[in-house]
Amino acid sequence: xxxxKQNSPSLSVQExxxxxxxxxxxxxxxxxxxxxxxxxxxxxxxxxxxxxIKDKNEDGRFTVFLNKSAKHLSLHIVPSQPxxxxxxFCAASRKGNNxxxxxxxxxxxxxxx
Amino acid sequence: xxxxxxxxxxxxxxxxxxxxxxxxxxxxxxxxxWYRQSLGQGLEFLIYFQGNSAPxxxxxxxxxxxxxxxxxxxxxxxxxxTQQEDSAVYLCASSxxxxxxxxxxxxxxxxxxxx
Numbered sequence: 001x002x003x004x005k006q007n008s009p010s011l012s013v014q015e016x017x018x019x020x021x022x023x024x025x026x027x028x029x030x031x032x033x034x035x036x037x038x039x040x041x042x043x044x045x046x047x048x049x050x051x052x053i054k055d056k057n058e059d060g061r062f063t064v065f066l067n068k069s070a071k072h073l074s075l076h077i078v079p080s081q082p083x084x085x086x087x088x089f090c091a092a093s094r095k096g097n098n099x100x101x102x103x104x105x106x107x108x109x110x111x112x113x
Numbered sequence: 114x115x116x117x118x119x120x121x122x123x124x125x126x127x128x129x130x131x132x133x134x135x136x137x138x139x140x141x142x143x144x145x146x147w148y149r150q151s152l153g154q155g156l157e158f159l160i161y162f163q164g165n166s167a168p169x170x171x172x173x174x175x176x177x178x179x180x181x182x183x184x185x186x187x188x189x190x191x192x193x194x195t196q197q198e199d200s201a202v203y204l205c206a207s208s209x210x211x212x213x214x215x216x217x218x219x220x221x222x223x224x225x226x227x228x
Binding site for chain 2: 002004006009034036041042043044045046049089091100101102103104105106
């Protein structure tokens with residue numbers, strides 16, 4: 001049962017443009033959402049998170065948007081840089097239940113110079 | 114280094130053999146997690162250790178899988194009588210254990226191939 005879905009396995013954008021990575025979830029009990037970034041041969045690293053009480057969280061070039069009614073979140077990277085090329089995982093959990101985090105299958109982002 | 118380390122980085126084994134995967138969490142992190150990622154899939158939760166509490170084993174796919182965490186630090190994931198469908202990247206993560214607020218720090222993973 002895939003509770004967190006990333007329907008685009010890959011995305012390619014030009015350097016300097018905006019990258020938009022999408023994620024959908026099915027469990028309305030999720031109230032905490034995270035994005036992780038993974039380079040080859042390395043473990044995922046935490047990028048940005050958002051609580052369900054917010055609809056936007058910004059950190060530098062990275063912004064996460066949450067649409068609770070649509071059970072949809074997205075990660076915007078602007079401007080995109082070649083070093084952003086990686087696999088991005090969306091994750092969702094319920095606060096107080098850290099072992100119940102569910103991850104999407106990931107989206108491979110390629111930023112072309 | 115100060116990050117999560119895992120060994121071996123790669124493991125090739127024959128069907129039916131047992132394998133042990135090791136994880137060294139970040140010092141001071143009380144929570145430790147094991148996940149696996151099969152080809153084209155997301156990270157699948159396997160097991161969770163928090164301090165001295167009984168581990169949450171709800172994600173283990175079968176009784177061939179087991180894990181220990183000795184002394185609240187190093188953890189070993191054991192897969193007995195490996196099957197080809199066990200082939201995956203096994204990831205370990207640790208966190209401060211603050212429920213819902215503790216970011217998980219991942220190791221580089223062990224890539225397991227069962228022939």
